[in-house]
């Protein structure tokens with residue numbers, strides 16, 4: 186790879202990256218995919234850290250996250266994607282061909298699709314690792330229908346629009362939703378605040394911080410510290426949903442691409458184009474609204490089609 190100029194490099198191996206690779210591969214661009222290590226040393230992105238995926242179309246009975254990603258990876262390989270299981274540590278978009286480097290390898294390329302995703306913020310409290318995916322979740326839309334949460338009391342942590350949305354969404358399944366807000370007010374929009382505060386199934390706990398998750402095989406309770414009084418209480422809940430934000434994986438690009446105030450890559454209009462011609466962004470790295478596998482895959486497809494057309498024009 187060292188002395189040649191590639192057509193297309195894709196950075197990231199979640200649904201966005203592999204979908205872009207499948208489309209670009211079928212367009213005979215022979216994309217290089219830098220898969221990264223982020224999900225516990227495995228390629229495949231965030232879905233490698235979950236169990237059942239119930240809402241990805243095409244799997245009526247659901248599919249395990251790692252299996253879905255294995256299938257996408259195989260499909261990308263089948264269409265000629267060349268996979269490099271390593272993290273990109275440096276990019277140079279100042280002139281074309283662009284340069285993309287890992288610790289061991291530098292690749293020159295005409296075009297780049299960035300699909301480095303985002304990471305859900307965690308609280309790092311005792312018990313969190315034990316109950317992650319087994320009572321604790323960072324995605325109500327993904328996990329709310331899990332039988333674990335049906336007709337039991339659950340808690341949502343956060344005070345912004347996402348927390349309000351998740352709390353409201355979870356009222357459809359849980360018997361009661363405790364919203365744990367760190368400060369003494371909600372940051373959510375006025376309309377969301379009203380919906381939350383007027384909902385019969387939601388109880389807001391002000392200045393409340395979860396400090397420990399407990400249970401046997403599954404989550405059974407969460408210790409809450411009152412920020413005002415310093416007192417600790419135990420809340421009996423079968424679920425704890427984090428809605429405390431995501432961090433987009435954009436550190437690598439902060440000097441070269443336009444990012445929004447939350448650090449997500451800005452894309453132009455309805456396209457996946459960034460402010461640099463020849464660089465596109467797809468998936469959660471440019472989306473703090475939907476954050477779903479299907480939307481990531483959809484924008485990965487868009488980015489590959491846009492890159493294919495652009496490459497045809499410059500040649």
Ligand SMILES: Cc1cc2nc3c(=O)[nH]c(=O)nc-3n(C[C@H](O)[C@H](O)[C@H](O)COP(=O)(O)OP(=O)(O)OC[C@H]3O[C@@H](n4cnc5c(N)ncnc54)[C@H](O)[C@@H]3O)c2cc1C
Nearest residue numbers: 197198199200201221230231273302327468469476477478
């Ligand atoms: C626990 C959990 C459960 C979920 N369940 C569902 C669900 O049921 N249904 C649903 O639709 N969505 C679900 N989601 C959300 C879904 O996983 C994401 O929306 C989707 O994975 C985003 O895809 P992506 O391709 O944008 O990025 P990601 O999946 O985040 O993948 C990003 C990739 O980029 C790589 N990367 C990062 N930095 C670098 C670098 N410097 N160099 C190389 N590679 C790099 C990472 O290693 C990773 O492979 C869930 C998320 C979580 C965390």
